[in-house]
Amino acid sequence: MRIEEAGHEEVIVPLDLQWSERMVLSVMEENPVPWERSFGDRKYWNYTDGLVLTGINELYKTTRNSQYGNIILDYLNAHKDGIPGYKANHYNIDMINTGKLLFDVYKKTGDTSYLHTLKMLRTQLSDQPRTESGGFWHKKIYPNQMWLDGLYMGLPFYTRYTMTFENGENLNDIIHQFDLIQKNNLDEKTGLLYHGWDESKKMEWADKRTGTSPQFWSRSLGWYMMALVDVLDYFPKDHKGRVKLINYLNTLSTSLVKYQDPSGLWFQVPDKGSLGENYLEASGSLMFAYAFAKGAKKGYLPQFFLDVANNTFDGVLKNLIEVNDDGHLYLNQICSSAGLGGNPYRDGSFRYYTKEAKQVVNDPHGTGSFILAALELGR
Secondary structure: OOOEEOOEEOOOOOOOOOHHHHHHHHHHHHOOOOOHHHHOOOOOOOHHHHHHHHHHHHHHHHHOOHHHHHHHHHHHHOOOOOOOOOOHHHOOHHHHHHHHHHHHHHHHHOOHHHHHHHHHHHHHHHHOOEOOOOOEOOOOOOOOEEEHHHHHHHHHHHHHHHHHHOOOOOHHHHHHHHHHHHHHHEOOOOOOEOOEEEOOOOOOOOOOOOOEOOOOOHHHHHHHHHHHHHHOOOOOOOOHHHHHHHHHHHHHHHHHHOOOOOOOOEEOOOOOOOOOOOOEEHHHHHHHHHHHHHHHHHOOOOOHHHHHHHHHHHHHHHHOEEEOOOOOEEEOOEEOOOOOEOOOOEOOOHHHHHHHOOEEOOOHHHHHHHHHHHHHHOO
């Protein structure tokens, strides 16, 4: 990707660009084909692709640089005839997230192959197994469980789909998903939400009284915050559930600020500070910055939260970003992945989140969140 001219090697990522574009160019330098970031040469449809590409799509809307628009088109066109690796009967709600990219390109082109994929993903949601109380299972292999992650993966897509193609007939179902999380995952003492909830209380990690997982996890809270502000993009102003979503956003935002480190960042396990091997984690902090900034700009949150978001972004730049001689950005201290149950078994303990869930550099959970936060803040 380096450009050489008369023996001179130019800077790949110009230092005078905004941070969002600098990160996109850094990602492109590492991986000219975005979905090769995590999965080699397989054209895989994955929620982390969706996160990074959502950022790139927003950058395209801001800059109108066709280079960025073409990345989205190339990705979607590689999946026009089906989604490699996608099995609807796995009922993995993670698979819905990337589908958000299809709305704009279908609207622009009218190409029914995009509509076909939209309908396929909507059918998965229609058939998705649910808890007895009506909440989407996170995956078929995780019966009776709702994770905070799943609301971001499924509900912004679901909301836009029902508003675009169904006259909003399923908005109450979307509100119900948030209601269940608030009812079952909320810890009244801290105001934070536990990562997962097992309605059956049969999982080893589940509290036998409440069904919740043992710890809070910053990125899961970040997914939930982003779900709230992104769903509100498409929720009608006259729907009674809109006020409820805004209240949920305000309540959690107010609680989160109590656990913000003086650096502007949040710890991987946010209520445990510098205990043990806990660390200041990039992706969750950036998701909070995005949600705070968007919430304040849209009028959902007090303007104070825009200052909080900028403080967080400053903390990321000061503590977690490195820039090499070519201008390439490296974002450190990103949790690679964390979940509950499965094989090998993940117990959701403090040790699991801080020791067993590995830290990586320029993982898409972090780079995608960085792009979105930088764009929302205009940094």
